[in-house]
Amino acid sequence: QKEVEQDPGPLSVPEGAIVSLNCTYSNSAFQYFMWYRQYSRKGPELLMYTYSSGNKEDGRFTAQVDKSSKYISLFIRDSQPSDSATYLCAMGPSQGGSEKLVFGKGTKLTVNP
Amino acid sequence: DAGVTQSPTHLIKTRGQQVTLRCSPKSGHDTVSWYQQALGQGPQFIFQYYEEEERQRGNFPDRFSGHQFPNYSSELNVNALLLGDSALYLCASSFGNPPSGYTFGSGTRLTVV
Numbered sequence: 001q002k003e004v005e006q007d008p009g010p011l012s013v014p015e016g017a018i019v020s021l022n023c024t025y026s027n028s029a030f031q032y033f034m035w036y037r038q039y040s041r042k043g044p045e046l047l048m049y050t051y052s053s054g055n056k057e058d059g060r061f062t063a064q065v066d067k068s069s070k071y072i073s074l075f076i077r078d079s080q081p082s083d084s085a086t087y088l089c090a091m092g093p094s095q096g097g098s099e100k101l102v103f104g105k106g107t108k109l110t111v112n113p
Numbered sequence: 114d115a116g117v118t119q120s121p122t123h124l125i126k127t128r129g130q131q132v133t134l135r136c137s138p139k140s141g142h143d144t145v146s147w148y149q150q151a152l153g154q155g156p157q158f159i160f161q162y163y164e165e166e167e168r169q170r171g172n173f174p175d176r177f178s179g180h181q182f183p184n185y186s187s188e189l190n191v192n193a194l195l196l197g198d199s200a201l202y203l204c205a206s207s208f209g210n211p212p213s214g215y216t217f218g219s220g221t222r223l224t225v226v
Contacts, residue, residue: 006155034214043117043203043217044156088155099207100146100169101215103155 003027006089006104015113019076023089023104026070030091030102033065035074038086038106047087048074079111117218119204125224126194134189134221138206144168145187146215147179148203156203162187191223199225 006023013019021035032051036044048063050056050072056063062075072091076083086106093099118137126132138145144163148156158171162181181187185206191198201222205215 004155008153036217041201041222043119043219046214046216049214090155099144099161099210099212100158100171101148101156101205102158105153105155 001026003102004089004091004104007107008105010108010110012110012112013079015079015081015111017079017111019079019083019109019111021074021076021087021089021107021109023072023091024070025072025091025102027091027102028067028070029093032092033063033072034090034101035061035063036088036090036103037083038088040085044088044090079109081111081113084110117204117206117216119202119218119221121221122219123222123224125226128194128196128225130194131190131192132194132223134191134202134204134223136187136189136204136206136218138185138187138204139216142206142208142216143185144207144212145181145185146205146207147187147189148205148217149173150201150203150220152200159189194225196225199223 035048038044053067060077064073088106089104090101092101146161147159150156160170165181176192178190201220203220204218207215
C-alpha cells in the first residue's frame, strides 16, 4: 500500500462548479498536510497548509483533514478556468519525525468556460 | 521578495554523463530539499540539506549527491546518467521546525538521451 493515494483523474468540470479533491494516507505519523497547485511545466505552488485535524478556509479554497479516517480534502468553490492545473496533496513528517514531504500522484483538473 | 530560483531551466545530457543543478532558496529560508518528479507522477524526495549537511535522504542511489553552501544555496549532482533520470528536478526551501510550508522553484527539466 502506498503511503499516499490520490485519484489522478482527469477531472473536468464547468466553470462555477464546486470541485472536491481527495487523498488518503496510511502513515498515522503525518502531522501536517498541504495542497499544491502545479501548472504545466512549472513548480508546485503552495495553496493550503494545515497542521493536524480540522478545516481551513482561504477565499474559494477549503482544506479538510480527518486524521481518524486518514483522509484529506480540498474544495474549490466557484471554480474558474484559471484553476485548471494539477493538484497535489502532500504530507509530513513521516518516520522518525523526518521533514520530507510525501506526495500523491496529483489530480489533473480542467475547468471549462 | 525573490522565491526559489533554479538553474538551468532545461538541460539535455547523454547517458553516462554527469550533471549539476543549482538552487537558491527563498530569502529567510535555511533548509533546502530536492525532489524528482517524473512525468505524470508526484515529486519524490531525494534529500534535504540543513547547515551544510545532508540531514535526510530518500530512496535514491549514491549517484545522486548534493551540497549546501554557507549562503544556503544548494547543488544537486547526478553521476553516470541513465535514461530513467529524465525528470523535472525541483528544489524546495523552508524554515522552522515544523516548517510553515515549503516553497518550490520552477524546476530544472533534465532530458537524458
